[in-house]
Amino acid sequence: MLGDWKPKEIEPKWQKKWVELGAHKFDPRDAKRPVYSMDTPPPFTSGDLHMGHVLSYAYFDFAARYKRLRGFNVYYPQGWDCQGFPTEVKVEAKFGKKLKPEEFRAKCVEWTDQFISRMRQQMISMGFSPDWDYEYKTMSPEYHRKVQLSLLKMYANGLVYRGEHPVFWCPHCVSAIAKAETEEEQRATELNFVKFVSHETKDGYITIATTRPELLHACVAIFVHPDDNRYRKLVGTHAHTPLYDREVKVLTDPDVDPTFGTGIVMMCTFGDKQDVVWTYRHNLPAIESIDRYGKLLNAGEFTGLKVADAKMKIIERLKADGLLIKQEKIQQTVKTHDRCKKPIELLTSKQWFCKIKGFEEPVKSAARAMRWVPEFTLQYLIDWANYIEWDWVISRDRIFGTPIPFWHCKKCGEIVTPPEDKLPVYPISDAPPLPKCPKCGGELEGEKATCDCWVDSSISPLIISKWMEDEDFYNLTFPATLRPQGTEIIRTWCFYTIYRSLMLTGKPPFKELLINGMVLAPDGKKMSKSLGNVIPPDKLIEDYSADAVRQWTALSGAFARDKPFSYKDIQYAKSFVLKLWNASKFVEKSLEGFDRRKTKGTTLKFRTVDRWMLSRINRLIKSNTANYDNYDYFAIITSVQDFFWHEFCDFYLEEVKHRLYQSEKFGEDSKKATQFTLYVVLLDVLKMLAPIMPHTTEEIYDSIYKVHEGDKSLAQSKWPALYEKDIDEKAEKKAILLNQVLTEIRKFKAEKKMALNADIAAVKIRTLEPELLDDVKEEITEAGKAKKIETSQGDFKVEVAV
RNA sequence: GGGCCCGUAGUCGAAUGGUAAGACGUCACCCUGACACGGUGAAAACUCCCGGUUCGAUCCCGGGCGGGCCCACCA
Numbered sequence: 001m002l003g004d005w006k007p008k009e010i011e012p013k014w015q016k017k018w019v020e021l022g023a024h025k026f027d028p029r030d031a032k033r034p035v036y037s038m039d040t041p042p043p044f045t046s047g048d049l050h051m052g053h054v055l056s057y058a059y060f061d062f063a064a065r066y067k068r069l070r071g072f073n074v075y076y077p078q079g080w081d082c083q084g085f086p087t088e089v090k091v092e093a094k095f096g097k098k099l100k101p102e103e104f105r106a107k108c109v110e111w112t113d114q115f116i117s118r119m120r121q122q123m124i125s126m127g128f129s130p131d132w133d134y135e136y137k138t139m140s141p142e143y144h145r146k147v148q149l150s151l152l153k154m155y156a157n158g159l160v161y162r163g164e165h166p167v168f169w170c171p172h173c174v175s176a177i178a179k180a181e182t183e184e185e186q187r188a189t190e191l192n193f194v195k196f197v198s199h200e201t202k203d204g205y206i207t208i209a210t211t212r213p214e215l216l217h218a219c220v221a222i223f224v225h226p227d228d229n230r231y232r233k234l235v236g237t238h239a240h241t242p243l244y245d246r247e248v249k250v251l252t253d254p255d256v257d258p259t260f261g262t263g264i265v266m267m268c269t270f271g272d273k274q275d276v277v278w279t280y281r282h283n284l285p286a287i288e289s290i291d292r293y294g295k296l297l298n299a300g301e302f303t304g305l306k307v308a309d310a311k312m313k314i315i316e317r318l319k320a321d322g323l324l325i326k327q328e329k330i331q332q333t334v335k336t337h338d339r340c341k342k343p344i345e346l347l348t349s350k351q352w353f354c355k356i357k358g359f360e361e362p363v364k365s366a367a368r369a370m371r372w373v374p375e376f377t378l379q380y381l382i383d384w385a386n387y388i389e390w391d392w393v394i395s396r397d398r399i400f401g402t403p404i405p406f407w408h409c410k411k412c413g414e415i416v417t418p419p420e421d422k423l424p425v426y427p428i429s430d431a432p433p434l435p436k437c438p439k440c441g442g443e444l445e446g447e448k449a450t451c452d453c454w455v456d457s458s459i460s461p462l463i464i465s466k467w468m469e470d471e472d473f474y475n476l477t478f479p480a481t482l483r484p485q486g487t488e489i490i491r492t493w494c495f496y497t498i499y500r501s502l503m504l505t506g507k508p509p510f511k512e513l514l515i516n517g518m519v520l521a522p523d524g525k526k527m528s529k530s531l532g533n534v535i536p537p538d539k540l541i542e543d544y545s546a547d548a549v550r551q552w553t554a555l556s557g558a559f560a561r562d563k564p565f566s567y568k569d570i571q572y573a574k575s576f577v578l579k580l581w582n583a584s585k586f587v588e589k590s591l592e593g594f595d596r597r598k599t600k601g602t603t604l605k606f607r608t609v610d611r612w613m614l615s616r617i618n619r620l621i622k623s624n625t626a627n628y629d630n631y632d633y634f635a636i637i638t639s640v641q642d643f644f645w646h647e648f649c650d651f652y653l654e655e656v657k658h659r660l661y662q663s664e665k666f667g668e669d670s671k672k673a674t675q676f677t678l679y680v681v682l683l684d685v686l687k688m689l690a691p692i693m694p695h696t697t698e699e700i701y702d703s704i705y706k707v708h709e710g711d712k713s714l715a716q717s718k719w720p721a722l723y724e725k726d727i728d729e730k731a732e733k734k735a736i737l738l739n740q741v742l743t744e745i746r747k748f749k750a751e752k753k754m755a756l757n758a759d760i761a762a763v764k765i766r767t768l769e770p771e772l773l774d775d776v777k778e779e780i781t782e783a784g785k786a787k788k789i790e791t792s793q794g795d796f797k798v799e800v801a802v
Numbered sequence: 803g804g805g806c807c808c809g810u811a812g813u814c815g816a817a818u819g820g821u822a823a824g825a826c827g828u829c830a831c832c833c834u835g836a837c838a839c840g841g842u843g844a845a846a847a848c849u850c851c852c853g854g855u856u857c858g859a860u861c862c863c864g865g866g867c868g869g870g871c872c873c874a875c876c877a
Contacts, residue, residue: 002836191877210877223877255875265877274877333876376806380872383805387873487806488872517807517871555825562807562871566814568826575839586836638816642824650841654834661835743842750831750842757834783834 002588002703005581007545011695015124023715024068024129026075028473033073038064039461039480039510040130041493042079042138046086047115049122051519051527051565052486054537058553059516059633060484061128065691066628069719075477077134077464078123082112083401084453091400101399101428108400109139122538127546127694129715136463138402138456144424147451148405149468150459150504151394152417154354155406159503162408162415164286165351165393166269166276168335171294171307172342176349176397183338191261193325194318196222196248197240206231206239206250207325209261211332213318214311215268217244217299218289221282223265226252231264241266242323243314244300251282270346280390290345307345352395352404352449356499360385363498366508373631377487377515384491392496394452401450407432411442458496461509483510487517514631519556520564527565535565547693548574554633554692576641577696580689583649584700587678590660594675596708605669608775609655610677612735615728616647617681621720622727624688633692640688648681651739658782666778683709684720738776741765744798745784752802762788764799 018024027033040060043053064076091107099107116137123130136143154160167176192213195205208222219241224231234250241248248266255274256265267278269286279286288297296302296310305313318324334343364385372378395404405425407416418425418433425433427446437444459467465478479501485493494513501509520526521533540549551573556563606614620643627635656674663671683705686697694715701714711717745763749756763786765773770791773780777789786800 208877212877257876260877267877271877272875274875331876374807379806383873387804491872564814566826568814571839572825578839579837582837582840584836589836634816638824646824649837653836657835746832746834746842753831755834756832756842785834 002581002585002700005578005696007547007577007695010699011125011127011546014695014698015127018129018713018715019132021712021716023713024064024074024076024131026077026131026134027073028476030073033071035075035476036064036067036072036482037075037464037477037480038077039464039483039497040076040078041485041489042081042136042457042460043119044081044084044086045112045115045119047118049119049126049537051535051537054126054549055519055553055556055563056484056486056516057123057128058126058550059514059631060482061126061550062554062628062633062691063482063484063514063631064129065694065715066719068715069687069690069717071718075134075464076130077136078120078128078130078132079136079460079463080112080116080119080138081453081457082116082137082139083108083398083450083456085398087112088398088400104399112137112139125541125546126537127550129694134464138453139400141424143456143463144402146459146463146467146469147402147456148418148423148425149420150462150500151405151451151455152420152423154500154503155415155417157503159355160352160394161355162350162352162406162413164348165353165390166286166346166348167351167393168344169292169347170337170340170342170344171290171292172340173337174292176347177337177344182335182344183341184333185336185341187332187334188329189332190327191330192315192318192327193262194242194266195323195325196242196266197245198234198237200234200237206234206264207262208264208266209328210266210271211330212268212271212311213314214296214302214307215271215289216241216266216314217246217296217302218268218270218287219244219246219248219266220269220284220287221248221267221278222250223253223256223267223278224250224263225256225258226254228256228258228263242318242321253278253281269348273346276346277389286348288348290347292347294345351393352406352447353391354394354455354499356388356392357390359499359503360388362502363495366498366502367494370508370510371512373512373514377490377513380487380490381495384495392452394455395447395449396452397448398450401453402456403427404447404449404451406447407434407444408447409437409440409442410445412437412440414439414442416444454492454496457493458500459504461497461501462504467505478505479508480510482512482514484514484516487515490515517562520562522565522567540570544570544574545577545695547577547696551576551637551693554637556634576645577693579645579649580685580693581696581700583644583653584682584704586653587682588704590678591675591704594672594679596676596679599672599676604673604676605667606673606677607659607670607778608731608734609652609738609779610673611726611728611731613648613652613677613681614723614726615732616643617684618723618726620688621684621722622724625719625722628691636688637692640685644685648685651735651742652677652681654742654783655738655779658778686714687717687720690714734772734776737767737769737772738779740796741773741780741798742784745780745786745800748798748800754802757785759785759787760800760802762786762790762801764790764792764801766792766794766797768793768796 038060064074068074087108091111095107151160168182170177189211191209191211193207193209194213195207197204198206222239235252237250238247239250267275269279269289270276291297294307296305302310302314336342337344364382367378367381403426405418407427414437416432416434428448432444432446434444436442461478461480466473497509501507527534548570552570555569555573620639624636659666659670659674686701690697698714746756749758770793773791780786780789
C-alpha cells in the first residue's frame with residue numbers, strides 16, 4: 001500500500017531499479033522493433049550541470065521514454081565534451097605551467113574524469129535514462145582515433161589543408177586566443193587624416209582617415225564605396241602610401257561607410273577583422289606587420305617598436321612631413337583579451353583548415369530536408385551558411401585537445417600523414433611516420449596544434465553509430481533519428497555536423513532537430529556567477545523532487561525561446577505530484593478486492609459518469625499521442641493536469657464515493673464498474689505522465705498495477721491503447737451538466753456557510769434539455785446530498801431549498 | 803546594419819476568424835470518510851498602437867512602438 005510520498009526514497013530507488021531491470025537498454029540485435037536513435041549533445045565537462053542542461057536533457061529524456069513506451073528500440077547514448085580551454089586554465093591554476101605536455105594532458109584527463117562522475121550522478125538523480133553502456137568521452141584514445149581518421153579521409157579528399165590565416169593574438173600573453181575569449185572595450189582615440197600621393201587629383205593627394213597609422217607599412221589597398229560619386233574616377237587608379245611609398249590600388253567595396261572619415265579607407269594586414277574579410281574577398285597580399293610580442297615588422301626604421309610607441313612616433317613624423325591634415329577625437333571599440341584586458345592583434349600564422357566555402361549549398365539543402373522543431377530555427381542555419389566568409393580554422397594552439405594527425409617537412413612544407421591503422425597518433429611526441437621528407441629529404445616535424453572542439457563534437461553521430469568500426473551497428477543507428485540541441489550552437493555544432501557527415505558519409509547525420517532555448521534567472525537575466533543569480537539544479541531536486549523539476553521543464557513552454565525560471569511553476573509542479581499521489585492512494589484503497597483480469601469477458605454496468613471518464617481519457621490519449629510525437633510537452637502536462645485535477649479528482653471521485661462505500665445499497669455491479677473506471681483512468685494517466693515524472697508514476701504502478709498488468713515496470717510497459725469507440729459525446733454532455741448542477745449546489749452551500757457534505761431538502765433544476773439529467777440523478781442526490789430533485793425545461797437555473 | 807522570436811488580467815501564460823483557458827498572487831468561505839501542498843466561490847484583460855482584408859480580428863496582411871536573442875560592423 002502507498003504511504004506518504006517520499007521522493008528522496010523512491011527516486012534513487014527507481015533510478016537503481018531501472019538499471020537492474022535493463023529498462024533503458026538498447027538492443028542492437030533486436031530486429032523487430034524500429035530503432036529510434038538520439039544524437040544528444042555531450043555537455044562540456046565543467047563539473048556541474050546547470051539549469052540549461054536540466055531543461056534540455058529533460059526534453060531528450062521525455063522523448064526517449066515516450067518512444068520506449070511506443071515500442072521503439074531506443075538508442076540514447078550519453079557523451080562528454082571534455083577538451084577545452086577552461087579545463088586547461090583550471091589545471092594550470094592548480095599545477096602551474098611547469099608540466100610537460102604529456103603530464104599536463106594526463107592531469108587534465110584526471111581532472112575531467114572527476115567532473116564527469118559528478119555530472120553523471122547529477123544526470124542520474126534527474127532520472128535521465130541514457131543507456132550508460134554507450135557512454136563516450138571526446139578525450140578518449142578511441143575518440144581521438146575516429147577524429148583523426150575523419151581528418152585523414154577529408155585530407156585525402158582535399159577538404160583539409162594547411163595555410164596562412166589570421167588569428168586573434170594577445171601580444172601581452174604571447175598566445176593565440178579564441179574569439180570567445182575576447183572582450184570589447186570603449187575607448188577614446190584619434191582619427192587621423194593622412195595624405196596619400198595620387199596623380200589623379202588636382203592637389204596630388206587623396207586623404208584617408210585611420211585610427212591605426214602605425215599600420216601604414218602594411219597597407220595593401222584603398223577602398224571606397226562603389227556608389228560614392230566623389231571618388232568614382234579614382235577607382236582602379238593607384239596611390240602611394242606616405243613614409244613607405246608603396247603603390248596601392250583603389251578598389252570598391254560595399255562594406256565601406258562613405259560617411260565615415262573621408263569615405264576612403266586604407267586596408268592593412270591586419271588592422272581589424274574587416275581587413276581579413278577584404279583580404280579574402282579581393283584576394284589581396286598579406287604583409288606580416290606585427291610580431292608575436294606586438295612589435296612592428298617590415299616597417300623600415302620603425303621596425304622593432306611596440307605598437308603604441310610606433311603610433312606616437314609615426315604621427316610625429318607625419319606631422320613633421322605635412323602629411324597629417326588633422327586629428328579628430330572619436331570613440332572606438334577595441335577588442336581586448338578577457339584575462340589580461342590588453343588590446344589584441346590579428347596575426348597570421350600557419351593553421352589547419354576545413355574547406356567549407358563552396359559547400360554551403362549541400363549543407364543548406366540537407367538541412368532543409370530535415371524536420372526542424374520549431375520550424376523557424378532552420379533559418380538560423382541558413383543565415384549562417386549565407387554569411388560564411390572563409391574556411392573553418394580547425395587548429396588551436398592548445399594542449400588538451402585532439403592532436404591534429406599530420407607531420408610536415410621543415411624544409412619544403414610537404415605534409416606527411418600517418419597510416420590509418422596507427423591511429424591515434426600524438427605528433428608532438430610520436431616519431432614521424434617516415435624518417436624524412438619523401439619529397440626533399442628534409443626533417444619532418446609533428447603538428448603541435450590540437451583540434452577545435454567542434455572538430456571533435458561534429459562527428460558525434462558517427463561516433464555513436466560506430467562508424468568505420470561496426471557496419472551492422474552503423475546501418476542500424478545512422479543517420480540518427482533525432483538531434484536535440486540549443487539555438488546558440490546551430491551555427492557551430494549543427495552546421496559542422498551536417499557538413500562533416502555529408503563529406504564523410506555522403507548522408508545527412510540526422511532526420512529531426514529539436515531546438516530548445518535557454519533558462520534565464522527568475523529576474524529574466526542570464527544566469528551567471530557574477531550576477532549571483534544562478535540556481536543550482538541539485539538544490540531544486542532537494543527541495544522539490546526530480547519529478548517536480550522535470551515537470552517544471554515541461555511547463556516551461558515553447559522551444560527555442562528563452563524562459564525565466566519560476567519558483568511558482570515548480571511549486572505547482574510539486575503540488576501536482578502530491579495530488580497524483582494522494583488520489584492514487586484513494587484509488588488503491590477503492591480497488592481492494594478488485595481484479596481487472598476477472599472483468600475480462602464480463603459486461604460491466606457503467607453509469608454515465610463512468611462513460612464520461614472513459615470518453616475523456618481516450619480523448620486525452622489521442623491528443624497526447626500527437627503531442628508527444630510533436631514534442632509538445634507543455635500541451636501534454638497541462639492537459640493531463642487539468643483533466644486529472646479538475647475532472648477526475650474534483651468531480652468524478654466525489655461522484656462515485658457512494659458506490660464504493662455503500663455497495664450493499666447501490667449494488668456490487670455498480671461498484672465494480674466504477675472500480676474498473678478508476679483502474680483504467682489512473683493507469684492511463686500514469687502512462688501519459690511516465691515520461692515526464694517517471695519516479696512517482698513508477699512507484700504508484702508498482703504498488704497498484706504490477707500484479708495485474710504483468711509488466712515488470714511502468715518504464716517497460718506499453719503506451720495506452722486508444723479505444724475510439726469509448727469517446728462518447730452524449731455522456732460528456734450529461735456529465736458536464738451534472739457538474740454544473742453540483743457547482744451550483746456547492747456555491748449555494750458556500751454562500752450559506754454550510755458544510756459541503758450538509759444535506760439539502762431539495763434542488764430545482766431548470767435546463768434546456770432536462771432529460772439529460774435522467775442518468776445522473778443518483779450523483780446529484782449522493783454527491784450533492786439533495787433529498788429531492790425537480791427538473792423543468794428552460795434556461796439553466798438551479799434553486800436550492802434547505 | 804542584417805536575421806529571427808515575442809508583446810494577452812498585478813505576475814506568468816494558453817487558445818481561437820465570432821470579445822478570451824489555466825496557474826500564482828489577492829479577497830470571502832469550507833478541515834466533503836485520498837489530499838489544507840486540499841475544496842467552493844469572488845474581484846481582476848478596451849488581447850501594445852494605427853491602418854487594411856472580413857458580416858465580424860486578439861488571432862490574417864501592412865506600418866509603427868516596445869522587449870529579447872543571434873550575427874555583422876565601428877577603418
